[in-house]
Every structure is written in C-alpha cells, then in structure tokens.
Amino acid sequence: MAQEIERKFLVKGEYKSQSYAHNRIVQGYICSARGRTVRVRIRDGQGYLNIKGASDAAGMSRYEWEKEIPLAEAEELMKLCEPGVIDKTRYLVRSGKHVFEVDEFYGDNAGLTMAEVELASEDESFVKPDFIGQEVTGDVRYYNSQLMKHPFKEWKK
Numbered sequence: 001m002a003q004e005i006e007r008k009f010l011v012k013g014e015y016k017s018q019s020y021a022h023n024r025i026v027q028g029y030i031c032s033a034r035g036r037t038v039r040v041r042i043r044d045g046q047g048y049l050n051i052k053g054a055s056d057a058a059g060m061s062r063y064e065w066e067k068e069i070p071l072a073e074a075e076e077l078m079k080l081c082e083p084g085v086i087d088k089t090r091y092l093v094r095s096g097k098h099v100f101e102v103d104e105f106y107g108d109n110a111g112l113t114m115a116e117v118e119l120a121s122e123d124e125s126f127v128k129p130d131f132i133g134q135e136v137t138g139d140v141r142y143y144n145s146q147l148m149k150h151p152f153k154e155w156k157k
Contacts, residue, residue, distance in 0.1 A: 004052070004064035005122055008142055011113040012133035015102050019091035025103075028081030032145040039145070040077040043090075047074020059138020060122050084108070084148035096127035108151030114142060 016022075027041040035054035040047070047070060053063030069077075086109070091102040093115075102115045114136070117126055136142045141150065 002064050003061055005061045005119045006116045007137045009115045009135050010133040011102055011115050011131050013131040015093055015131040018093045022089055022091045025088050025090055027086045028078050029145050029148055030080055032082055037145045040074055042074050045071055047071045086144050086148055095129045098126045108153050109147050112152040
C-alpha cells in the first residue's frame with residue numbers, strides 16, 4: 001500500500017527566487033468525505049486521478065494512490081466534481097535532500113500560501129528553508145479538500 005508522509009507549513013517570506021520549477025494546478029473533488037477523497041487534477045495539460053485515505057492521528061501519514069489519465073478524461077471528470085475548485089501555482093524548492101512544494105492559492109483561497117515536504121518516515125529530519133513558518137500538519141482546515149468547502153476568504157469573518 002502506498003503511504004504518503006508529509007508535513008505542512010504556512011509560508012512567510014520570499015520563496016519564488018529559490019524555486020527551480022513551477023506549474024499551475026486546478027483540481028476538484030469527486031468525493032471529499034472525511035477519511036477518503038477522490039481528486040481530479042489538471043496540471044500543465046495533463047490529467048491525474050488521486051485517491052487518499054484517512055490521515056493518522058498526527059495528520060502526517062495516509063494512504064495515497066495516483067494515476068495519470070488523459071487530459072480529455074480529466075476534463076470530463078471535473079464536470080462530476082463537487083462545487084468549488086482549488087486553483088494554485090506550485091513552486092518546487094530544494095532544501096537539503098528534500099523538495100518543498102510551495103502552493104500559492106488563487107480565487108477563494110487567495111492570500112494563502114503553504115509548503116509541504118514529503119518524508120520517508122514520520123521522524124525523518126529535514127532542513128527548513130527560511131520561508132517556512134508555522135506548522136499546520138494535521139489541521140484539517142488546510143487540507144485542499146476542506147479549502148474547497150471552506151475557503152480561506154471565509155476564515156476572516
């Protein structure tokens with residue numbers, strides 16, 4: 001079983017100049033139920049279907065499966081998605097032996113920027129870049145499936 005282990009952080013400060021690549025991502029959710037999500041993603045003209053299971057108690061580990069699919073199929077599946085969409089640019093930044101994925105959100109989540117780092121184990125050490133702020137691992141508000149339902153713009157109310 002494929003296990004995803006990642007930690008999430010808010011971003012403070014400049015990161016774009018440290019990025020070696022970036023791409024635009026639009027994604028929707030066929031199912032965003034707690035404990036299981038089915039996501040459709042379009043990134044740089046390619047489609048992906050992704051399934052994630054429930055997170056562990058710390059919010060760091062969970063089952064993840066992803067398959068590349070033709071763009072036309074992803075576009076058709078997007079029509080089946082729940083209301084709301086996640087629109088973001090992902091920047092890739094190397095730090096030590098890891099790559100941080102920094103997501104700058106648009107639309108209803110504009111103003112939110114988060115970074116994730118994937119790890120081989122929950123206790124693996126890593127070098128934090130200077131733009132890494134507060135850790136939000138396990139805070140469900142920051143899951144993309146929740147940002148679709150309860151966008152960042154609503155948090156200020």
